[in-house]
Amino acid sequence: MAASxxxxxxxxxxxxxxxxxxSMRRQGRTIGLxxxxxxxxxxxxxxxxxxxxxxxxxxxxxYVNPGQFAPSEDLSTYPSDFExxxxxxxxxxGGVEVVFHPHDLYDYGQRQAGDQVGGSGVNSDNVSVxxxxxxxxxxxxxxxxxxxxxxxxxxSRPVFFRGVAxxxxxxxxxxxxDVAVFGKKDYQQWRIIRRLVRDLDFSIQVxxxxxxxxxxxxxLSSRNVYLSPEEREKAxxxxxxxxxxxxxxxxxxxxxxxxKDSVIQAIQEAGGKIDYAEIVDQESLEVVEEIRSPVxxxxxxxxxxxRLIDNIEIDV
Amino acid sequence: MAASxxxxxxxxxxxxxxxxxxSMRRQGRTIGLxxxxxxxxxxxxxxxxxxxxxxxxxxxxxYVNPGQFAPSEDLSTYPSDFExxxxxxxxxxGGVEVVFHPHDLYDYGQRQAGDQVGGSGVNSDNVSVxxxxxxxxxxxxxxxxxxxxxxxxxxSRPVFFRGVAxxxxxxxxxxxxDVAVFGKKDYQQWRIIRRLVRDLDFSIQVxxxxxxxxxxxxxLSSRNVYLSPEEREKAxxxxxxxxxxxxxxxxxxxxxxxxKDSVIQAIQEAGGKIDYAEIVDQESLEVVEEIRSPVxxxxxxxxxxxRLIDNIEIDV
Numbered sequence: 001m002a003a004s005x006x007x008x009x010x011x012x013x014x015x016x017x018x019x020x021x022x023s024m025r026r027q028g029r030t031i032g033l034x035x036x037x038x039x040x041x042x043x044x045x046x047x048x049x050x051x052x053x054x055x056x057x058x059x060x061x062x063y064v065n066p067g068q069f070a071p072s073e074d075l076s077t078y079p080s081d082f083e084x085x086x087x088x089x090x091x092x093x094g095g096v097e098v099v100f101h102p103h104d105l106y107d108y109g110q111r112q113a114g115d116q117v118g119g120s121g122v123n124s125d126n127v128s129v130x131x132x133x134x135x136x137x138x139x140x141x142x143x144x145x146x147x148x149x150x151x152x153x154x155x156s157r158p159v160f161f162r163g164v165a166x167x168x169x170x171x172x173x174x175x176x177x178d179v180a181v182f183g184k185k186d187y188q189q190w191r192i193i194r195r196l197v198r199d200l201d202f203s204i205q206v207x208x209x210x211x212x213x214x215x216x217x218x219x220l221s222s223r224n225v226y227l228s229p230e231e232r233e234k235a236x237x238x239x240x241x242x243x244x245x246x247x248x249x250x251x252x253x254x255x256x257x258x259x260k261d262s263v264i265q266a267i268q269e270a271g272g273k274i275d276y277a278e279i280v281d282q283e284s285l286e287v288v289e290e291i292r293s294p295v296x297x298x299x300x301x302x303x304x305x306x307r308l309i310d311n312i313e314i315d316v
Numbered sequence: 317m318a319a320s321x322x323x324x325x326x327x328x329x330x331x332x333x334x335x336x337x338x339s340m341r342r343q344g345r346t347i348g349l350x351x352x353x354x355x356x357x358x359x360x361x362x363x364x365x366x367x368x369x370x371x372x373x374x375x376x377x378x379y380v381n382p383g384q385f386a387p388s389e390d391l392s393t394y395p396s397d398f399e400x401x402x403x404x405x406x407x408x409x410g411g412v413e414v415v416f417h418p419h420d421l422y423d424y425g426q427r428q429a430g431d432q433v434g435g436s437g438v439n440s441d442n443v444s445v446x447x448x449x450x451x452x453x454x455x456x457x458x459x460x461x462x463x464x465x466x467x468x469x470x471x472s473r474p475v476f477f478r479g480v481a482x483x484x485x486x487x488x489x490x491x492x493x494d495v496a497v498f499g500k501k502d503y504q505q506w507r508i509i510r511r512l513v514r515d516l517d518f519s520i521q522v523x524x525x526x527x528x529x530x531x532x533x534x535x536l537s538s539r540n541v542y543l544s545p546e547e548r549e550k551a552x553x554x555x556x557x558x559x560x561x562x563x564x565x566x567x568x569x570x571x572x573x574x575x576k577d578s579v580i581q582a583i584q585e586a587g588g589k590i591d592y593a594e595i596v597d598q599e600s601l602e603v604v605e606e607i608r609s610p611v612x613x614x615x616x617x618x619x620x621x622x623r624l625i626d627n628i629e630i631d632v
Contacts, residue, residue, distance in 0.1 A: 108515075139515050140462050140463045140464065140515065141511055141514075141515035142459075142460055143458070143516070144460070145457045147456045166516070169516050170515075173516055173519065174517050195456065195457055199422075199456065200459070201421075201486045203489065
């Protein structure tokens with residue numbers, strides 16, 4: 001069970017994970033957590049390096065969370081490569097102490113009497129259900145940041161942030177980290193996690209790590225692997241137009257409609273299909289008309305069958 | 317700051333509460349928590365005695381939670397007597413180590429940019445808001461057991477269980493107890509807390525303590541103080557008719573409609589106004605037609621301006 005200095009200990013059991021964390025706490029060592037869905041790329045590894053700097057020991061969770069996918073979404077085809085993930089984590093300077101890789105975070109052992117076994121009766125009055133509820137596993141407690149979850153990605157993915165906030169709450173309770181690191185590429189997610197930590201009084205410091213980009217500017221994403229070379233080239237329109245918008249804003253173009261129009265036009269001309277392009281307050285994520293305080297310009301667009309998101313902070 | 321053996325330490329600050337709990341943990345002592353809204357009666361004290369048996373040290377929280385009251389409800393007139401509460405807790409054999417009595421659990425210090433200050437814009441698309449949102453304090457993360465919260469008290473008090481589940485989550489994160497004790501008088505609440513602890517992977521044992529009754533059978537409640545002597549006498553119809561229904565069920569009367577009709581009739585004849593009378597599965601709280609497995613018969617009724625709840629478990 002003991003891990004060598006550079007070989008992460010793989011824990012699949014909640015109770016074992018808890019026990020490991022408790023033993024670290026008893027030794028007075030602080031724990032940094034990086035929650036991931038695996039298929040790690042350089043973006044994830046930058047979060048791991050950040051956690052390495054912030055905590056005495058580092059736990060990376062690898063878990064594709066059914067609670068944040070709608071039945072129509074890509075849960076079944078979400079890419080995975082656990083052996084590759086372990087190799088990459090081992091190569092991070094300092095390594096990581098634990099990879100928490102549970103089989104099913106929603107398996108509560110013996111089913112309680114009255115739990116739904118089929119999905120048909122679950123949330124019969126709720127149009128938006130996740131893959132978890134479709135499976136009818138009896139889980140029914142959800143954490144929601146009711147305002148922050150509404151706009152942007154929340155519009156086209158109504159169960160997404162409910163699922164993210166809930167699984168992160170679970171991971172916080174199992175791993176009990178002192179510090180948790182999230183990528184600002186998922187800007188809305190990052191703000192929601194920060195808000196839930198504040199509102200639910202978790203004693204955890206939440207760190208936002210900057211967007212990692214490929215040499216050509218494309219924001220790193222596990223889903224990039226599904227882009228054809230042509231689509232990948234066209235998708236550069238997102239980061240390039242966002243970058244131009246930031247420059248324009250810094251030069252005094254504070255009218256958000258104009259800035260949004262130019263980004264939408266650039267992406268559409270490249271063949272992308274816009275999901276949303278919004279300029280919002282960095283904290284409240286409320287749409288702004290004119291840039292008078294720190295904002296973030298967030299975009300989601302489809303290239304072929306791949307939905308990409310990106311954002312850029314504008315601090316004027 | 318040190319408390320004598322029988323004088324509870326009163327903590328009002330979250331950070332200080334956390335620090336006290338951490339120091340107990342470092343000493344290897346287990347913590348029992350009893351969350352209350354104060355105005356303690358013998359029912360609460362029975363929970364404290366239970367916590368005394370289960371944990372090495374006992375924390376009683378006294379906090380009237382605005383998040384679980386609707387603006388139309390009795391937040392402003394909810395009874396309180398903090399000095400009396402301290403006296404009663406001191407008189408419990410063994411006493412309690414800490415009374416956690418925060419001024420405002422939703423005060424997050426410096427307001428984040430973009431937080432709503434007035435209530436008008438908050439949840440403009442949400443018909444059900446709590447007193448917390450009316451005050452517009454910026455809190456927006458809520459914990460919900462989406463199925464268990466729907467029926468019974470959830471019907472007439474749509475924000476109630478959202479508020480309870482959320483404040484209990486906050487208290488769990490601040491106090492970090494090993495054991496938490498709740499009264500089964502608030503049966504739906506107790507089931508929801510148990511479910512949220514399971515679903516959110518809290519490492520906390522939740523204990524349900526039996527309903528405490530006055531000599532004449534009336535379930536103890538802080539709100540009983542508002543009953544006139546006449547109303548109090550009439551309100552006995554609740555516990556008496558529930559008790560009769562249990563006897564009838566044990567003698568073979570398994571038709572729930574008949575059992576409910578007799579309870580409703582008895583309460584109405586005494587001048588009570590029924591909010592609900594339901595026979596539900598003990599775990600799922602789903603309404604049953606015939607008693608074939610353990611159920612609980614739950615009633616809420618108004619006597620004058622006082623809404624009372626009571627329940628009785630029927631294990632056939």
